[in-house]
Each structure stands twice: as structure tokens, then as C-alpha cells.
Amino acid sequence: xxxxxxxxxxxxxxxxxCIFVIFSKNPxxxxxxxxxxxxxxxxxFILIGAEFVGIILAIVYIGAVAILFLFVVMMLDIQxxxxxxxxxxxxxxALLFAGxxxxxxxxxxxxxxxxxxxDTFIRSKNNTEQIGDVLYTKYFIDFQLSGIVLLLxxxxxxxxxxxxxxxxxxxxxxxQNSTTAKDRVKLLKIKPGEGIKDD
Amino acid sequence: xxxxxxxxxxxxxxxxxxxxxxxxxxxLLVYLERKVLGAVQLRKGPNVVGPFGILQxxxxxxxxxxxxxxxxxxxxxxxxxxxxxxxxxxxxIAWAVIPISSTxxxxxxxxxxxxxxxVSSFGVYGVIIAGWAxxxxxxxxxxxxxxxxxxxxxxxxxFVIITVLICVGSLNLIDIVESQKNMxxxxxxxxxxxxxxxSALAETNRLPFDLPEDEATLVAGFFTEYSSISFGLFFxxxxxxxxxxxxxxxxxxxGGWYPPIDIFPLNAIPGIxxxxxxxxLILFVFLWVRAxxxxxxxxxLMRLGWKIFLPLTLIWVVITSAFLFYFGLxxx
Numbered sequence: 001x002x003x004x005x006x007x008x009x010x011x012x013x014x015x016x017x018c019i020f021v022i023f024s025k026n027p028x029x030x031x032x033x034x035x036x037x038x039x040x041x042x043x044x045f046i047l048i049g050a051e052f053v054g055i056i057l058a059i060v061y062i063g064a065v066a067i068l069f070l071f072v073v074m075m076l077d078i079q080x081x082x083x084x085x086x087x088x089x090x091x092x093x094a095l096l097f098a099g100x101x102x103x104x105x106x107x108x109x110x111x112x113x114x115x116x117x118x119d120t121f122i123r124s125k126n127n128t129e130q131i132g133d134v135l136y137t138k139y140f141i142d143f144q145l146s147g148i149v150l151l152l153x154x155x156x157x158x159x160x161x162x163x164x165x166x167x168x169x170x171x172x173x174x175x176q177n178s179t180t181a182k183d184r185v186k187l188l189k190i191k192p193g194e195g196i197k198d199d
Numbered sequence: 200x201x202x203x204x205x206x207x208x209x210x211x212x213x214x215x216x217x218x219x220x221x222x223x224x225x226x227l228l229v230y231l232e233r234k235v236l237g238a239v240q241l242r243k244g245p246n247v248v249g250p251f252g253i254l255q256x257x258x259x260x261x262x263x264x265x266x267x268x269x270x271x272x273x274x275x276x277x278x279x280x281x282x283x284x285x286x287x288x289x290x291x292i293a294w295a296v297i298p299i300s301s302t303x304x305x306x307x308x309x310x311x312x313x314x315x316x317x318v319s320s321f322g323v324y325g326v327i328i329a330g331w332a333x334x335x336x337x338x339x340x341x342x343x344x345x346x347x348x349x350x351x352x353x354x355x356x357x358f359v360i361i362t363v364l365i366c367v368g369s370l371n372l373i374d375i376v377e378s379q380k381n382m383x384x385x386x387x388x389x390x391x392x393x394x395x396x397x398s399a400l401a402e403t404n405r406l407p408f409d410l411p412e413d414e415a416t417l418v419a420g421f422f423t424e425y426s427s428i429s430f431g432l433f434f435x436x437x438x439x440x441x442x443x444x445x446x447x448x449x450x451x452x453x454g455g456w457y458p459p460i461d462i463f464p465l466n467a468i469p470g471i472x473x474x475x476x477x478x479x480l481i482l483f484v485f486l487w488v489r490a491x492x493x494x495x496x497x498x499x500l501m502r503l504g505w506k507i508f509l510p511l512t513l514i515w516v517v518i519t520s521a522f523l524f525y526f527g528l529x530x531x
Contacts, residue, residue, distance in 0.1 A: 028331060032278075035324070055313045063320030064350060067327065071346050074331050074339075126309045128370055171498065 007047055014040040027073045035066045052128040213305050217294045225438040226256040232486050239490035260431065268427040271333060278332035283425065283432035286325030290439040293318040297446050298373050300456045300470040311372035312360060315447060319356075319402060322440065323349040326404075326421050329433070333424040341420030344410050344497065351504035352401040352408075358512035359395045362388060362519050363451050368530025376455030378530075385452040391515055392452045394508055396484065399444040401504070403437065405485055407492040408500055445481035446474075453477045 017040060020033040038061045045054030135143055190196060230245060230253055237244025245252035270276060296311040298304035308314060323346055330342020364370065366388070367378045385392045401408040410420075417423070422433045449455060454477075456470025495503070523529045 032328070051308070051310050052313070055310050055317055058317045059313065059320060063317060063323075063353070067323055067346055067350060070327060071343065074327075075343075128310060173502075 003047060007044065010040045010043045010047065014044065027076070028070065031066060031070045031073050034069070035062055038062050038066060050127055052126075052131060210305075214295075217297075217305060218291055221291065221294060221439055221442060222435065224442060225435055226260065227253075228438050228442065228482060229256040229259075229434075231482070232489070235483070235486040236490050239487075263431040264428055266427040268429060269424075271335065271424050273334045274424065275332040275334065278328050279424075280429065282325050282329035282332060283422075283429045283436070285328065286322065286436040287432045287439070289318055289321050289325065290436040290443060293443050296372060297443075297450070298376065298455065299446075299474050301373060301377070303471070304373070307371070307373060310370045312364065312370050312375065312451075315372075316353075316357065316360060319440075319443075320349075320353050322402075325433075325436070329425070330421040333421075335424055337417045337419070337423045338421045341410075341417050341423070344417075345404065345421060348404075348408065348410060348500060348504075349402060351501060352398040352508070355394055355504065355508035355512045356398045356402065358509075358516055359391045359398070360451070362391050362512070362516050365516070365520050365523060366530070372450055376450055376457070379454040380457055380461070383452060383454040383457075388452065388515075388519070391512065392448075394512055395448060395452065396481070397503075398508065399448060400485065400488060401500070403440045403444055405441065406489040407495050409494065410497055410500060441482065441485055442478065445478045445485070448481050449474060449477040453481075 014037055017033045017037040021030050021037060024030040024033060038057065042054045042058045042062075045051070045057060188196060233255070234244040234252075236242075245255035248254045248258045270279065293315055295305045296308060296314050298307065298311075326345040326349075327342045330338040330340075330345070333339070363375065363384055366384060367375045369375065369378075400406075404410075422430055425433060456474045458465035458468065458473050520529075
């Protein structure tokens with residue numbers, strides 16, 4: 001009873017916040033509603049007993065990704081009217097993606113139900129250990145491949161944004177620390193009437 | 200009384216038994232900070248209100264409460280009021296999983312350490328929302344600095360936590376403490392201990408990393424526009440976070456409620472006493488650092504986080520797991 005009630009509560013919140021993500025006039029509010037949506041999906045994961053996946057979702061998406069979104073969106077100077085004007089252009093694409101995801105959900109829930117007796121499976125170990133058991137054994141290749149994809153994406157982003165600008169003065173701490181007084185100052189004895197000889 | 204309502208009552212009492220001491224110790228920590236700074240700078244510190252000035256912070260809180268709460272006319276009103284509340288709530292809900300003795304904890308969950316990591320990474324939202332909602336230059340710059348800084352140091356905190364977890368083999372905080380019964384992790388993992396304390400300073404925006412509230416360049420950083428109780432909430436949250444990070448350091452590295460040596464007169468003392476003493480020592484280090492070091496420049500801060508701590512912690516994770524693997528010490 002309590003579980004079912006909480007599920008409907010969080011699911012309703014999730015859908016409401018998702019609608020607000022799309023229809024908020026202000027992009028910053030959209031991102032904040034997106035954070036709420038992530039939080040509610042975390043709660044849903046915890047409700048079905050997948051606390052590890054739920055909390056990882058919270059750490060990665062709320063703790064890092066959404067903050068970077070917010071970071072970028074806060075600094076953009078967006079004209080709200082043009083943003084709302086363009087929204088109709090993306091409707092077909094959005095419907096396409098929604099259709100694909102719906103088809104996946106139907107495929108998974110109707111045609112590919114799990115053969116494992118889930119109840120005994122869940123009781124035997126906590127789900128952090130279960131994920132650890134299969135991640136580096138059964139799904140080793142998939143895990144490493146997704147790691148390589150992420151590494152490539154990271155290197156790509158660095159290559160795209162890292163421009164060498166010779167005009168910028170950078171601090172080289174090692175050379176600063178290894179500098180002695182002799183490198184900077186020279187003591188000269190100057191005789192009257194001669195001045196400094198340039199050498 | 201039914202068993203459910205009894206359980207709820209006990210739960211609420213338990214929550215109060217954590218929150219009230221934390222809030223009172225925030226007031227005493229502020230007093231301690233001013234006394235320590237005074238002692239370092241050869242001054243007396245607060246010494247008028249109450250015996251030895253110990254009631255000074257309570258007087259300050261009363262003063263803050265009676266002031267007018269100003270709302271900037273161009274701010275986003277809802278988010279402006281919401282941000283300090285969020286910050287304080289986040290710094291208090293983390294206490295739900297902190298075990299102060301082997302039995303006394305509100306919620307003993309399997310993924311306690313991940314929960315703490317998640318909650319401490321949400322902390323940046325209070326700062327960034329406050330900075331944006333104020334609709335003013337200095338708070339905004341403070342919020343941007345804070346977001347970048349806290350994300351950078353979370354990375355190294357994450358790797359430090361992973362190193363500890365490899366040695367323990369469990370995400371449960373009580374298991375983490377109990378595996379330190381014979382040897383505190385601060386000894387074999389000394390470099391990680393140091394990195395964790397420095398990252399904790401950055402994560403709580405304390406000197407020498409208090410760039411989000413850098414007085415010399417940003418007036419007061421992200422809470423420039425805040426006054427009265429909403430400023431008070433930020434202040435409370437900052438110090439509550441300090442106590443939280445100190446407790447986390449004690450749990451991860453200093454053996455929680457265990458005495459330093461397991462011999463008779465020491466292990467007869469209740470565990471909570473050792474826990475509080477250790478938290479107090481770490482807090483004293485926080486204050487000592489504040490009195491000793493000058494503030495970092497922003498590029499130096501980023502360099503330290505990404506170019507020194509990240510490679511160091513990453514290499515240490517590999518070294519630790521390789522060591523445990525080849526000597527067969529990995530927990531099952």
C-alpha cells in the first residue's frame with residue numbers, strides 16, 4: 001500500500017516536472033525542473049530496490065551533468081520569444097524519439113520478460129554486489145567499450161575547445177620556483193663617468 | 200499507541216537527537232573559530248557575552264533574526280528565498296546516515312557512503328541558485344566560481360572514497376568503521392587522508408579555498424544580496440557542512456568511535472566520546488588552516504584540483520588495488 005502510493009506520487013511528480021521542463025519560459029527554470037525530474041526517477045529506482053543505480057543516477061546526473069547544464073544556460077543570453085517560436089520545428093523529431101522509446105519499453109515488458117525468479121535473486125545479495133558480480137565478468141567487453149567511447153568523447157571535447165593562444169601569459173610554477181636571485185638581479189660596480197656597459 | 204505511531208515518534212526523536220546537537224555545535228564552532236583566530240593573532244577574541252564570551256554566537260543569531268529580510272526588487276523571489284533553505288536542508292539530511300557509535304544511527308543503509316557523496320554534491324545547487332536568483336554581478340561570479348570549484352574537488356573526493364572502499368569491501372558506513380578496528384586508514388592511506396582534508400576544505404568553501412565568497416574581489420560572493428535570517432541560514436549551513444565533512448573524515452580515516460589503542464582505560468570510555476573528540480580535532484585543523492594560509496588564486500586552485508590531486512588519487516587507487524590483489528588482502 002505504502003509502496004504503491006509512493007510509486008504513484010513520485011511517478012506523477014516525474015511526469016509533471018518533465019512537462020515543466022518543456023514548457024517553462026525561462027531556460028534556467030527548465031534545468032531546475034530537469035533536476036527535480038532526475039531526483040524523482042532516483043526515488044523510483046530506490047522504490048524498486050535498486051538503490052545503487054538510483055544513487056549513481058543522482059550523483060552523475062544531478063551532482064555533475066545538470067550542474068554543468070545550469071552553468072552553461074545561466075551564462076547564455078537567450079531571447080525567450082525566439083526560443084518559443086522555434087519549438088514547433090522539433091515536434092516531429094521529438095515524436096520520432098518518443099516512438100522509439102515507447103517501442104523499446106513495449107518490447108522489454110511484453111516480449112522479453114525475465115526468466116529468473118526475481119524475488120530469491122534480490123534477497124540473496126544486495127544489488128551493489130550483484131552489479132559488481134556481472135559488470136567485470138559477463139559484461140566486461142561492453143563495459144570497456146563504453147569506457148572507450150566516453151574517453152573518445154572527452155578527448156574530442158578537449159581538442160575542440162583547447163586553442164593555443166600565444167598572446168596569453170601562463171604561469172610556469174616550476175620555473176618560478178627554480179629561479180634564483182642571480183637570474184634576475186646583477187650587481188654592478190659602476191665607476192663615475194663610465195655608465196653601464198651593455199653586454 | 201500503535202506500533203507504527205510509536206516507530207514514527209522514536210524516529211522523530213532520533214532525528215532531533217542529531218539535528219539539535221549539530222545546530223548547537225554550529226554556534227559553539229563559530230565561537231571556537233573566533234577564539235582560535237584571536238589566539239593565533241594574539242587577541243582575546245569574544246569575551247563579553249556570557250562566561251568567556253561563550254554566548255556570543257547566540258547573541259549574534261538573535262540579532263540576525265530581528266533584522267529586516269531584504270528582497271532585491273529585480274531578483275527571482277521564489278528561488279532567492281528557496282536557495283538558503285535548500286543549502287541548510289542538504290547539510291542536515293546528510294546526518295541521517297552518520298553512525299556516531301556502532302549502534303546509534305538514524306538509517307543504517309547499504310550505500311551510506313554513496314548517499315553522503317550524493318548529498319554533498321547537491322550542495323552546490325544552493326550556491327548556484329542563490330547566485331543566479333540575486334540577479335547581481337558579484338553573487339553571480341561567486342556562484343560560477345563555486346560551481347566549478349566544487350565539481351573539481353568532488354572528483355578527487357570520489358577517488359579517495361573509492362580507495363577506502365577497496366580496502367573495506369562495503370559501502371556501509373558502520374562496516375567502514377569496523378574494518379578500522381585494528382588500524383586506522385589514516386596510517387596506510389596517509390596521502391589520501393591529506394588529499395581528503397584539503398578537498399574537504401575546498402568542498403566546504405573554507406579558506407584557503409573560499410573564492411566563492413572572496414571579500415577582496417567579490418564583496419561577499421554568492422550571498423552578497425542576502426540579509427537577516429536568509430544570510431543566517433547560509434552561515435549555519437556552511438558550518439554544519441564543516442562538521443559533516445569532519446565526521447566523514449573521522450569515519451573514513453580515523454576509526455570512527457574506536458579509541459586510538461585498544462587497551463583498558465581507553466576502551467572503557469563510550470565510543471561517542473572518541474567520535475566527538477576526533478571531530479573536534481579535525482575542526483581545529485580547519486580553523487588552524489584558516490588562520491595560517493593565504494587565499495589561493497583561482498587558477499592555482501584549479502591547477503591543484505585537476506593537475507595534482509586528480510592524477511595522484513587516480514594512481515593511488517591503482518596502487519592500492521594492485522597491492523591488495525597481489526598480497527591476497529582484497530575483502531571478498
